[in-house]
Amino acid sequence: xxxxxxxxxxxxxxxxxxxxxxxxxxxxxxxxxxxxxxxxxxxxxxxxxxxxxxxxxxxxxxxxxxxxxxxxxxxxxxxxxxxxxxxxxxxxxxxxxxxxxxxxxxxxxxxxxxxxxxxxxxxxxxxxxxxxxxxxxxxxxxxxxxxxxxxxxxxxxxxxxxxxxxxxxxxxxxxxxxxxxxxxxxxxxxxxxxxxxxxxxxxxxxxxxxxxxxxxxxxxxxxxxxxxxxxxxxxxxxxxxxxxxxxxxxxxxxxxxxxxxxxxxxxxxxxxxxxxxxxxxxxxxxxxxxxxxxxxxxxxxxxxxxxxxxxxxxxxxxxxxxxxxxxxxxxxxxxxxxxxxxxxxxxxxxxxxxxxxxxxxxxxxxxxxxxxxxxxxxxxxxxxxxxxxxxxxxxxxxxxxxxxxxxxxxxxxxxxxxxxxxxxxxxxxxxxxxxxxxxxxxxxxxxxxxx
Amino acid sequence: xxxxxxxxxxxxxxxxxxxxxxxxxxxxxxxxxxxxxxxxxxxxxxxxxxxxxxxxxxxxxxxxxxxxxxxxxxxxxxxxxxxxxxxxxxxxxxxxxxxxxxxxxxxxxxxxxxxxxxxxxxxxxxxxxxxxxxxxxxxxxxxxxxxxxxxxxxxxxxxxxxxxxxxxxxxxxxxxxxxxxxxxxxxxxxxxxxxxxxxxxxxxxxxxxxxxxxxxxxxxxxxxxxxxxxxxxxxxxxxxxxxxxxxxxxxxxxxxxxxxxxxxxxxxxxxxxxxxxxxxxxxxxxxxxxxxxxxxxxxxxx
Numbered sequence: 001x002x003x004x005x006x007x008x009x010x011x012x013x014x015x016x017x018x019x020x021x022x023x024x025x026x027x028x029x030x031x032x033x034x035x036x037x038x039x040x041x042x043x044x045x046x047x048x049x050x051x052x053x054x055x056x057x058x059x060x061x062x063x064x065x066x067x068x069x070x071x072x073x074x075x076x077x078x079x080x081x082x083x084x085x086x087x088x089x090x091x092x093x094x095x096x097x098x099x100x101x102x103x104x105x106x107x108x109x110x111x112x113x114x115x116x117x118x119x120x121x122x123x124x125x126x127x128x129x130x131x132x133x134x135x136x137x138x139x140x141x142x143x144x145x146x147x148x149x150x151x152x153x154x155x156x157x158x159x160x161x162x163x164x165x166x167x168x169x170x171x172x173x174x175x176x177x178x179x180x181x182x183x184x185x186x187x188x189x190x191x192x193x194x195x196x197x198x199x200x201x202x203x204x205x206x207x208x209x210x211x212x213x214x215x216x217x218x219x220x221x222x223x224x225x226x227x228x229x230x231x232x233x234x235x236x237x238x239x240x241x242x243x244x245x246x247x248x249x250x251x252x253x254x255x256x257x258x259x260x261x262x263x264x265x266x267x268x269x270x271x272x273x274x275x276x277x278x279x280x281x282x283x284x285x286x287x288x289x290x291x292x293x294x295x296x297x298x299x300x301x302x303x304x305x306x307x308x309x310x311x312x313x314x315x316x317x318x319x320x321x322x323x324x325x326x327x328x329x330x331x332x333x334x335x336x337x338x339x340x341x342x343x344x345x346x347x348x349x350x351x352x353x354x355x356x357x358x359x360x361x362x363x364x365x366x367x368x369x370x371x372x373x374x375x376x377x378x379x380x381x382x383x384x385x386x387x388x389x390x391x392x393x394x395x396x397x398x399x400x401x402x403x404x405x406x407x408x409x410x411x412x413x414x415x416x417x418x419x420x421x422x423x424x425x426x427x428x429x430x431x432x433x434x435x436x437x438x439x440x441x442x443x444x445x446x447x448x449x450x451x
Numbered sequence: 452x453x454x455x456x457x458x459x460x461x462x463x464x465x466x467x468x469x470x471x472x473x474x475x476x477x478x479x480x481x482x483x484x485x486x487x488x489x490x491x492x493x494x495x496x497x498x499x500x501x502x503x504x505x506x507x508x509x510x511x512x513x514x515x516x517x518x519x520x521x522x523x524x525x526x527x528x529x530x531x532x533x534x535x536x537x538x539x540x541x542x543x544x545x546x547x548x549x550x551x552x553x554x555x556x557x558x559x560x561x562x563x564x565x566x567x568x569x570x571x572x573x574x575x576x577x578x579x580x581x582x583x584x585x586x587x588x589x590x591x592x593x594x595x596x597x598x599x600x601x602x603x604x605x606x607x608x609x610x611x612x613x614x615x616x617x618x619x620x621x622x623x624x625x626x627x628x629x630x631x632x633x634x635x636x637x638x639x640x641x642x643x644x645x646x647x648x649x650x651x652x653x654x655x656x657x658x659x660x661x662x663x664x665x666x667x668x669x670x671x672x673x674x675x676x677x678x679x680x681x682x683x684x685x686x687x688x689x690x691x692x693x694x695x696x697x698x699x700x701x702x703x704x705x706x707x708x709x710x711x712x713x714x715x716x717x718x719x720x721x722x723x724x725x726x727x728x729x730x731x732x733x734x735x736x737x738x739x740x741x742x743x744x745x746x747x748x749x750x751x752x753x
Contacts, residue, residue, distance in 0.1 A: 069613035076610030078534055081595035109732045142593020142608065142616035149573045154590040156574035160710060161596050163717060165572055201732060209724045213717055220713035224570045224600035227700050236709040240716070374698075 001041055001268050004033070011268060012406075014414040015188055028186065031405060047265075051394055058391025061384055065139060073384045074140075079372055080379040082140075084389045087367035089136025091218060092360040093129045094168075095243070098215060098251030100126020100175055101207040102288070108204040115284060117277035120182055120409045121262070122255045127175040128403075129254075130168060132396040139388060160220045167214035174203050174210065185413040186406065212244060219243025222366055230370035232312050232321040233362075235303040245299060246329075249292035250359035252285045253332070256352035258400075262410055269404060271411035279345055286336045286348045289355060293333045297325065317370060324365060328358015482705075483681065484563035488582030489629065490651035490683035491638055492658055493556055495695060496668055497645035500527065500541055500554035504637035504646070508539045508558075511624055511636035530696060533558060535609035535619040539637060544695040553688075555695045556637070556646075559584060559605045559621035560675060561683035564705035567597035567606060575618075581630070582651060582683040583623035591617045602679050602701055623683070654685055661687060680705030 005011065010018045012032040017023050023032070030038045042048055065073035074083050103122035106112040138144040150156065150165045177196055184193040196203075219239040222229050226236060235242060263270060263278060270278075304310060312318050335351030338344070368379065381389075404410060506521040508514070515536050519526065527543035539558035545551035565584045568576035573590045576597070593616055598606045606620045624635035633639075634648035647654060658673040674692050675682040678701045686697070693699040 067613070069611060070616060071610035074610070076608075078532060078598065078607050079604060081598035081608065105728070109728055109735065111732075111735045142595070142610075142612075143591065144593075146573075146590070146592040149590055149592055154573040154575070154587075156572045158707075158714070159570050159572040159574075159596070160713065161570065161594065162572035201729070205725050205728045208728055209720060212720050212724065216713065216716075220710060221596070221599070223709040223713065224566055224596070224706055226702070226706070226709050227602065227698060228599070237712050240713045 001031070003044075004037065004041060005268050009033070013271065013408070013411050016415075025187070028406065051398060054391060054394045058387050058394065061387050062139070062391050065384075065388060070140075070142060073388060075379060075382050075385065077379055079375055080368065082367055082371075083379070084368070084381045084385050085136045085140035087364050088360070088389055089140075089392060090133045091363040091367045093133040093136065094218060095215060095247030095250040095359050095363065096254040096356060097126045097129025097133070098211055098247040099123075099255045100178065100251075101204070101211040102248065102251055103255070104178065104204045104207055108200055109208075114277070115281055117274045118255060118259060118281040118285070120179070121259055121404075122251075123175065123178045124182075124400075124403060124407075124409050125255055125258055126251070127172070127179050128396060128400055130172050130175060132392065132399075134168065134172070135392055135395075136389075139392065160217050160224070164214050164217045164221065167210045167217065171207065171210040171214070174207050177203055178207070182407045182409055182413075185408050185415075211247075215247040216240030216244040225371070227374070228372050229366055230312075230317050230321075230373040231307070231309045232304065232317060233366045233370050235307065237306065238299060238303045241299055242296070242303065245292060245296045246359055246362060249289035249296065249332075249355050252289040252292065253352035253355035253359075256282055256285050256289075256349060257356055260349050260352075262404060266401075266404060266410065269410050273412055274410050279343075282345060282348055283340055283343070286340050286352065289352065290333055290336050290340070293329050293336075293355065297329055297333070300325065317373060320365075320370075324358060324361050328354060328361050332358065482564050484651065484683075485578075485580045485582060486652070487580055488563070488651045488683060489623075489649065490561070490582055490654050490685060491623075491635070492647040492649070492654040492685045492687065494645050494647070494661070495553060495555050495686060495688045495690075497643045498541070498554040498556065499643055499645075500524075500543055500552070501642065502526075502541050503640050503642060504556055505537065505539055505541060507636040507640040508621070509537070511627060512538060514538070527552075531557075532607075533605050533620060534607035535611075536607070538607075538619065538621040542696055545690055548690075550689075553690050553695050555686075555688075557603075557605075557696070558637075558684070559623070560603055561621075561623055562679055562705070563681040563683070564679070564707060566600035566602055566679070566706035569705075569707040569710070570596045570600035572596070579625060579629075581623075581625070583625040583629055585622045585625050586618060586620070588615075588617035593617065600706060602698065602706060651681075651683055651685075658685055658687055677703040679703070680708075 001009075010032060012023065012028055015022055017027070017032065033041065061073070070076055074085070077083075099122035103115060103119045106115050107119045138147065141147060146153075147165075150162055151169065156162050177199075181193045181196050184190070184196070217240065219242055222234060223236055223239050226234060259278060259282065263275070267275075304313075313322065332351035332354040335354065336348050339346075339348035339351060368381075372379075502521045505517075509517065509521070517537065527541075530542045530544075531537075531540040533540055539556060541554055541556050543552045543554055545553045561582055561584045563578075565576060565578060567586075568574075568578060568584065571586075572594070573592055575588070575590050576584060576586045578584055593608070595608055595618075597618060598604075598608065606618045609616050609619055623629050624633075628635055638646040638648040647657065649657070655673060655676055658676075662669045662671055662673070668689055669687050670689065670691070672688075672692065674686040674688065674697055675684055680703070686692070688695060
């Protein structure tokens, strides 16, 4: 894409092409390229070759799981009923997707409109993370076609999982609505966008409720297994709080991570507004993440003190626990604090990567590695389980990229909103004031070297 | 007077709803098990590891042929657990001890407040008045949360099945025997009378009576009387319970009591959050009222 833009390709960021004609959906889907050009740029991207290799091996095995059953694809162990699909795919993807409700809250509830350049990315990150957590779940369930049962056939309302199921389902719908504004802009359906904007406050508040409860509920699921989850990862009273609080920095740092990747590898798709705001937004997110991490480390210590589990720290599991806390939470806290104070973006981003790693490690530890710690043998997932987990993650990346390339997530859709505004004397827009320009004729060829 | 009546009705209705769920003045009640619940007392000092209970269970529940015959003693080399193909297994412990080995039968313990039941989001499990914990495989989604929750690691899952994998476990022969008052197949066949079938309340008395009359033979503990809120299967032993595969760390509270903290918080969040965050939104709006979406904030980030 970079080369094509260098050669004068106009990026699709408005309903009209350079000659002022309205673009068709197909043109928008092809990013304003001809089909042959599109294929050419797809083939030229080395990352696509890696993905192709993963899919060539992974897709048949993923399909095989549904043809030959769970025993063929996973360890199928009675002692470790939840393997990589849930331990990694569901329990780790969901906390990394808490970004949607946090940025929604900051922008819509607290009126922090300065974070808007990154709000849509956070919302999309939330939506896709949840959606693919459900995909992992469908791969793991014995009878995925019965997934709607807790909603329509048979209710077990006393179970935490019942709450998780309902909340993930409703929250997915909420997030679809939240992200749909970008889709409506892109497709050219302003009425739909206005409709969603009207209920944004309600959507955002329900997002907070649903997120609070089911991020916590994922932790509460493990309170059914006292004695199986290692005491250092288990707390009857605080488990839900541990999971909820650690999901907050997890989500924020995931947005920092994704925005960094997008900035590095998708520079052509970001607009000036995003580029200029990115560092400022990153600092703000990092500040929030630091608060979250500090709180999390504190309540982890309270959890250990509350049940007097200090002696466990002096064991192999204890060292593993301390590694998770130090590398996954304390180190990023130091890095991001230092980075925020010195405005060193690289350090902040390194801290954010480490936080993502720490949250994922915490979930995998709770669900798989330290689970059933009293049993003599540990469970190593078989290769097919690993391949399927990787494949689903690769699909997640492809879908993520597909949407970022097209919908106005990292850039602003430039068109005149059909709104009745009070006519004013036209003045030159103030610096930093984003005014929609009438028709896109800009070519990105004279942009900065970041393209 | 219409309005007054309306308010009165609201008040009465609200109070009824608020009071409706509480059965005790202080907290949600604990369930001690049905009064007529049946159970089985296992005397591990009598068990000789003949595995005839395994064979009887296999026949009664129409389970698949085992890999080796039920006379094969080599299975004792490794401790086993119940699976989708075997609802009960006998394990051998304390092999080198004088007076050993000790055998112990493992199967679903049919808790009074089963963790599997409380963790199941489609309510597939039922605790019957006879004390059996049965399940409806027609609604099982296959999430395997009950296997996570079970403190005894009992439920098995038939991972091999492609079209209908479901949870499989001992149901105390509910369909074929317990319903009509007969003891489960394993109890019927036991040649050593190591298994005693009866009302749970009576079995507890019998167990304590055996301990009292034979203090050298038994430890003074009936496993399952109080563990995780009580179970329908009760165990007597002459060896430390943790030496014969029991988890000594289980609390006397049912598993669900660990989860109640969270479950109690849920309605609070549901009802408080909307007002709290809408209120914050109202408070954070600028006086000018002109701070709409898609307009640049005029304040610089400090």
